[in-house]
Amino acid sequence: MSTAPFITPLSASSQDLSTGLRIGGDWTLRHYAQLEEQIATLSGQLKADAAVELDALGALDTAGAALLVQLLGSQRLAQLISQSSSLSSERRALLSSVGAAIGELGDSQPKARQPLWFELFGQIGQSIAELWQQLMALLGFIGLTLGSMFAILLRPSRWRVTSLVAHLQQSGLNAVPIVALLTFLVGAVVAFLGATVLADFGATVYTVDLVAFSFLREFGVLLTAILMAGRTASAFTAQIGSMKANEEIDAIRTLGLNPLELLVLPRVFALLIALPLLTFIAMLSGIIGGGVVCALSLDISPTMYLAMLQEDIELRHFLVGLGKAPLFAFLIAVIGCLEGFKVTGSAQSVGERTTSSVVQSIFVVIVLDALAALFLMEMGW
Structure with a gap:
């Protein structure tokens, strides 16, 4: 049975989510749009040292894991994975893989666009290299053919x-x-x-x-x-x-x-x-x-x-x-x-x-x- 996902404060008497979060329900692709809207409203409110509980977390797939990384950050999520004892080994592996992949993607810097003349000369060099390889392959095949003919x-x-x-x-x-x-x-x-x-x-x-x-x-x-x-x-x-x-x-x-x-x-x-x-x-x-x-x-x-x-x-x-x-x-x-x-x-x-x-x-x-x-x-x- 599907359980609706939720993000609530740890303290029932406070509606401030910056001090701590309690995450639960099914974080799956089915609830992706709903969770994405909640995470967008919480952007920038959660403190780095805020407590996070994942005990009530239900079903989880890669879409939900990606949303957790977006909400908590890859480093914070890695700390929670190591500290939480309620997560199964399968969920730990899934969260670790998704967090590492998104972390590497976020750390990679976009390559600066090369000047047009640089790309032009690069294409010319690549064409010359391919032409040389084709010529060498043709000469080698000609040698094999002539050898077989004389044989x-x-x-x-x-x-x-x-x-x-x-x-x-x-x-x-x-x-x-x-x-x-x-x-x-x-x-x-x-x-x-x-x-x-x-x-x-x-x-x-x-x-x-x-x-x-x-x-x-x-x-x-x-x-x-x-x-x-x-x-x-x-x-x-x-x-x-x-x-x-x-x-x-x-x-x-x-x-x-x-x-x-x-x-x-x-x-x-x-x-x-x-x-x-x-x-x-x-x-x-x-x-x-x-x-x-x-x-x-x-x-x-x-x-x-x-x-x-x-x-x-x-x-x-x-x-x-x-x-x-x-x-x-x-x-x-x-x-x-x-x-x-x-x-x-x-x-x-x-x-x-x-x-x-x-x-x-x-x-x-x-x-x-x-x-x-x-x-x-x-x-x-």
Whole structure:
């Protein structure tokens, strides 16, 4: 049966609560609002040496204990706990815990707000530290992948041919339509813009060279790599991340298998084969798209278009573009698999890591392509 809480003076003949209090009834969450109002009216009236009796205290929970701390103070309550013999050990422990927690909270000073420039440089430093950690993790994973690749190349019994073919179909064959369509349209746009600009100089015939140079050296491999980063790297991360969330990778390790050989290497080998082939298709599609625009807008026949390509474009431009494809393929596959292994177990983590793999792959591809372009330009290649 619930008993109403009360705070009364020790002396029945006096209504002054400053000399002493008698606390009783149920100090629980049910009576919290009532007790809070009484304590608010008594604030500042109770003397430090006033006597307090807790013999009539009924039910008690953390809400009531917090109100007692608010009324008496954590130090005064600690003294009463040690002096009172009517309190059970459970109530002593509850009052001590709540009093200590509120006392620590009251003693802690709010931190002074840092200047804006300090927070800005702190965020920059934290971002640089995280970037360094990601770079070290990527380099370490690249080392593990290369070590595993060289370890199984001369051991055909450890090749995962079925998995390789399945990933080759998903990463390569299924991506042919989107790669061909995109590069065809981009080739047409490049030819149209080139013809528009070169028309002012009476050099529209060089639109053929513009399309060929751009797609053989840059656009073919770059557009394909960006598509693979958004399409394939995200798929690798989601697949491995879902396995990590479902503890399937732990099961693989329990069976004595190496997740790197089972999950990573087939995907890396598949992309190493698929990306150069897709790059070749992208080059052809881009050149064909430019040829269509030249035939329709510039009156350059397909025969003349092919003759100019054969006469003006050297084989080295094709080799330069195709030579970047294996490097981009390896990095895209490694980044996608690494981000999958970083998944912590929730659906949100899978989404975050998938986004991170796409962003990192595109960033790395563009940076490496820019560095390669500068290097090849300086070398005269």
